[in-house]
Amino acid sequence: MASKPGPFTEWPWHKLGSFKYIILAPFVVRSLYTYCMGNGEKDTLNMIIIPLLLWRWLHNQIWISLARFQTARSKHMILHKSIEFDQVDREGNWDDQILLSGIVAYSLSTVVPGAANLPLWRTDGIVFTILLHAGPVEILYYWAHRALHHHFLYSRYHSHHHSSIVTEPITSVIHPFAEIMLYFLLFAIPLLTIILTGTGSISAVAGYITYIDFMNNMGHCNFELVPKWLFSICPPLKYFMYTPSFHSLHHTQFRTNYCLFMPIYDYIYGTMDKSSDALYEASLKGTKEAPHVVHLTHPTTLHSIYHLRLGIASLASKPYASQWYSWMLGPISSVSMLLLWIFGSTITVERNRLYKLTLQTWAIPRYSFQYLLSCQRDVINSFIEKAILEAEEKGVKVISLGLLNQGEEFNRNGELYLTKHPKLNIRIVDGSSLAVAIVLNSIPKGTERVLLRGILSKTSYAIALALCQRGIQIITVCSDEYEKLKLRLPAKHGCYLFHTNHYNTAEAWLVGDGLKDEEQRKAPRGTRFIPFSQFPPKRLRWDCIYHTNPAMIIPPALENMHACENWLPRRVMSACHVAGIVHALEGWDTHECGHEILDVEKVWDAALRHGFLPLVHE
Template identity: 40%
Template sequence: MEAPLSTWPWEKLGSFKYLLYGPFVAKVMYSRHQEDNIMATWCLHVLILCSLRGLIYQLWSSFSNMLFLTRNRRIIKQGVDFKQIDKEWDWDNFILLQALMASLAYYAFPNLVNLPIWDLNGFMVIIILHIIFSEPLYYYFHRCFHGSYLFKHYHSLHHSSDVPQPFTAGHATFLEQILLGAVIGIPILGCYLMGYGSVAMIYSYILMFDFLRCLGHCNFEIIPHHLFLAFPFMKYLIYTPTYHSLHHTEMGTNFCLFMPLFDVVGNTLNPKSWDMHTKASIESGKNGRVPDFVFLAHVVDMTSALHVPYVFRSFSSTPFTTKLYIIPLLPLSFLAMIVMWLYSKPFLNTFYYLQGYLHQTWVVPRFGFQYFLPFATEGINKQIEQAILRADKLGVKVISLAALNKNEALNGGGTLFVNKHPNLKVRVVHGNTLTAAVILNEIPKHITEVFLTGATSKLGRAIALYLCTRQVRVLMLTSSTERFQKIQKEAPAEYQKYLVQVTKYQAAENCKTWIVGKWITPREQKFAPAGAHFHQFVVPPVLPFRSDCTYGDLAAMRLPPHVNGLGSCEYTMERGVVHACHAGGVVHSLEGWTHHEVGAIDVHRIDLVWKAALNHGLMPVSSFTENH
């Protein structure tokens, strides 16, 4: 049985909970026609405050997740996983609750509407009231909630988050947030009753309260230790992220709201607090742990560029689709694109741990369309080269190139960098061997004929050579006889007859297995017979035009369940799923292979790489494979 007031009254409403703001909006709209001064309405102030409060938490969350800025300052090193994100999904419940509490305050104290805009004395009074009432009251409540019964039924929810985040500050039970509302409200009401209340005072106090809560939960040290060296008394007046993180790891200490002074008085100060803070501050300029593996990704377009943890964490934690609320942010995405052109250094996007190895994703600051601009080729290659050299200098073992970063026309599948820098210690990997393995293992064993587009590409060549040795007839769509014959000669003599050049889609009218490596239009899909299945390794994937045919997923693999710290989806992939080329780099790293995987695919290694991936717990995700 649930404890009283441990769950939220609107818990089952989901996103419809925001309709509870409706009466406030209705009141504002009504006042627009009935009153001369719309700013005089209490409801308008409540709505503005709620919006600003949400913005503060969002901006702090964005800053906290900008790993390219904060990675060396992080206190708890592990990443925020999907489990924590889902737990904290409704972190903003307390803002709605306190909006409703504010509406009750309006009816109890109607003169609150008539407060002056500004009263300087009120700022001093509310600081004093905060120190006298809010700080000790919060400290007392907080210690009580760490008692056996209250912690188990209420406060354990807050501590269930492994990594403190700004949103973690709002993640608590209904009862706790009611009491927090009282802690915030007492100084405001006290200031009002003493005649020093003002609109600016209310705004400033509430927003600063939220700002400091986010500061304590941000999980990266931002306050320099020099501040406490210069002004020793300050360490009793303001807590730090390191100070508060100790409460989450050693819960019997550091209970204060914002002022460690009350932990000193209550004898609950963690003796490591300031030594840890000093160490974290000093080491913030040093590089932390070197990743074992780096996946060098790139931005696809301006919309998907917003699918990163430091924009909206919740949006990033689900497979990418274009959402309506993302559209207004496109100008910001365009501005980011311009900044990325100017600041060309690859930046860290996310990280996770697999079997104790640290894996990071770096992002080349170039959008997808730029890869197809002839004049941009040199600049893009230079940025990829810088990323590889940076990884080499840091001591990274393997760096894997995402789709367009290894484009054949761009850099020969990575051969450009390996040839230019023959003494690289970091292994450069395009991951296409595992991509080929995923596609080939989707194809049912009984198939005797396939139709292959993109037949002379790296993947097309490898797939054709592999299948012909299995005595599968491969119809290779290509207009270049020279390129076809070059591939055919690579096959053993007894299997060359299974490779057949075709120049038109009509040649596949009776073939039910299509392997698409080059984008095909709906018109071209019409040549496939009913019941055909389209396997594909083309980006973007083909449009599912035929209702009487089936369409495969892009080659991808699911990471093992013991991966931790992963909290964002890779483009349109499901949670815990990565593109096969990404997974190929992971396997290369875990196996400790010392060769570069660039240029043409070694067909003889396809089965070896596939078995290695399965041995490490990676699994294919194709629905076609599951059904066949």
């Protein structure tokens, strides 16, 4: 929102939320009815409006994903600053201008003479569009933009756009409603002219709109992607096509580089920033920065790919949860899964910074269900091994194994890779020690007994031992779990282990994978479900308290955190992820994989000392 919002700042359909697209329904119905029932010549323009809107949405989303992928791995960053959740929230309505363009297009196609039945191509109309954009549109935009930087208009409208210092492609269309309407009037000049003069065509309309979207998105990327050879081949091009670094200076300096897409007007009117060329050269050269810590994760369900930082920005900024519209994305999800299965390689999905550490998150191109397939085990292990060796080659200090990348039956909690490569300098961390500490500190003080249920793991055995050492009784309802715990615990602690068929013997349940729905329903009211697994239990009871899987709140100093980690709340990070960072901050020279458990209290104290906080559940 602008610092002093002026009239017509809010979009008219703001209160409709995600139902705003229903506004298009009357136009679509009328268009289909007219096309199907009309006796005259069919109106082709009306029929391409919806495909064109879908293309605009896809085009913008491709730029969003590309930009986020590049800024996570590219050395050609322009601004080395952080994007936070408030910017993602502010830019969450980027599709409003697509909806508005649909309403305008349907309206104009009805009332403007000559808008119906446009031909596919007319060369003269395309030439007119280019000339009209390079002349009137660019000049009028330049002066309108300068006017918007006057303190009166800036504080009421344009400051909303400039709230984003570090820009993303979608920043280009984040404006108050009144300001967007001004831009729509400018961009309508070429389109209305060619339509009214009878030189319009489908190609000119669709091409001009695509050009605007392309240049808008490209210019707001936070990495330089325009190659130098392009200007070497055609030197005058630098006056007719801006670059991301050129426009980035407008967002940092504010009073320079006002142009729309053509810098020639900044040269003419003396508002070109003198550091434009130097920043362009520096951005192209880039700064190579190797990460200190890598967290290795993977997508979970088919739809989780949209919640990755590279996916849909608004979804990634919220904890992962199944949405009602997920079924509509099913075909796209299935195709993306097949492509990753066939051609995929480990990708960098996120880059952060904490103090002097550079952090990256890499994702294995496999989904959770594929980890359960025996035919995929060797393939996935080879992906993980390759990622570890690549991180070793880059000089990474620590790699933490997230989710199913650390399964005991899968790779012996990462020990498999250490066995194959015993001279690794990089430290492999599974985070089990910190997970144990988090679970132990989540149990309410004064608890005398807990119920332990779920598939037993390295973490659960360590938790059981620590509970016995504290004199807390462990109740099991499964004979198999009881026998396994009895074998693993020292004989002197056997008095703290009990087997029963009753589920109402403890108010705190420590649960792992394998907890059944009917077991949850047997829990007494007010039971705390505290998971020790990588995946949280399904929430079935409204009268019980559910903890997340072991996780901690990250310190304020951790930068560029604007996506949620799976189902965790904002600025909350899983134990295995935190453990890798703490391991590097402390400079510990040991691995934490296989059966290795570090000093739980030492790890917990180190995490707290570096600013990580316990996650409170009520």
